[in-house]
Amino acid sequence: MSDTSINKPETGEAQFSDFFALLKPRVMSLVIFTALVGLLVAPGSIHPFIAFCGILFVAIGAGASGALNMWWDADIDRIMRRTQKRPIPAGKVTPNDALAVGLALSGFSVVLLWLATNALAAGLLAFTIFFYAVVYSMWLKRSTPQNIVIGGAAGAFPPMIGWAIVTGDVSLESVLMFAIIFMWTPPHFWALALFMKSDYDDAGVPMLTVTHGRRTTRNHLLVYTLLLAPVAVGLGFTAIAGPIYLTIAIALNAWFIKGAFEIWRRDEAQAEADHYKTEKAFFKFSLLYLFLHFGALLVKPALAPFGMGGW
Template identity: 70%
Template structure:
């Protein structure tokens, strides 16, 4: 019996997932951030890879991140189904079976780790393996449903790519790689808590213990301010290392001043005011947080270009 005869006997036309549905499992928007930060980590490193090796390194780091996204979608399908923001993802929408997401995630995890090892070095591959494990197991399976600190600790998974890019080039971890990691790690909580403030029903409906659900919105506003203040020395610290320079430091000062002002405004507001203007300040802070991270890493690249022209660097 061929697949078409089996199909003819099946009755109603089932949805046939296209290639794009499988790509959606890899969370392409998250992958774009991974590609950018990993690329910056790799380019600002003092050791330069052959372009083919560099391309392979970025590709397999992104693929590993995509694999962890597929594993997350397999595990969190029940939560995703009840949240407006995630209900249209391929598994809860019924486009791709959960088992397929698991299989794709496992296969791509193995391929990306082995290929990154072959293309660069074992330490970069080990860090990628740890990142996938951290996101899929530590964050998705454990922290996300059990503690309001889920975003704080789980943020490490998204912070590893620039460090892996650096390690792929140099073969070791240095203070610059650690500070690029710390920049994303400290940025993640304010970014997601701002989102949680204006997507308030989603996490509550799904029963995810976000800080807004467990400790209330006032406490969340205070946490956003505290983490934003803690982010400042990390961002300025990165700007005074070998990957920074006067330009990076100036960018860091402006971005962090702006970010702190935004966090301060969020902290000063109460729910009645926020409801009245439909969370305009929180939404603006969230949008700026995306720009904040992009511009920080872009500044490292500009500094690199200035250095090669004999202008930048310390």
């Protein structure tokens, strides 16, 4: 947790943009997108205004998680190059203010999602915030190299919440959407860790690269990529997908496996010689991989009004 040396901003009064940065808007955008997909592919109907409110409250809940994470991780954020410019280590927002924002938005988002939609959706959002802020940030992140593996569940709940907003329940389809993000998270972050190892080492975060080395990380990255592929392709055989999704999923996973295999067979001398070019390319593609999978799920409902819902 942050120490008293960063309790006072160094750059004057905090601006709105500083508080907005606390919410991790890049992460929030992914949460919004996957939750929206879960909502749009769910069976049944929902009033557009209720749908808008539901996604808005999910986004606010995601932002609350980000603020609580930044409050707790302020001390290590000052050490890691990737996070030194965040509002708290940069001296723009105090840890106490970040905590207040995180707690207030957590309660606000959960209660209003419950009032606007249903108890299950609100309960899933509350559990997601708790899991990310407490289970992952406060416990797993600094205690085990499996931090990303288990902690990835926090980022995997949004499509399940979107589904629950419409249906009020959980189904195989929503579980598979959850599983795709859950299985995708480790190779995504391990690719980052391979070329950012010194950051985690300096901060004392037991990322797999720090505790077991890059060779073991490469092995794990390949295994999880191989486990991810049947989950992602398997979703193509459910009611919410179709031939177009299935074709895209097969192509994306073939490419993803190819990239993981290339990372696996490299040694550190090769990686350092080209400045981890392959690992960086895999990390960037992993973002596109997830976006295209969930984007492909929207094809079927988009074509349904034209009598082409089978696609």
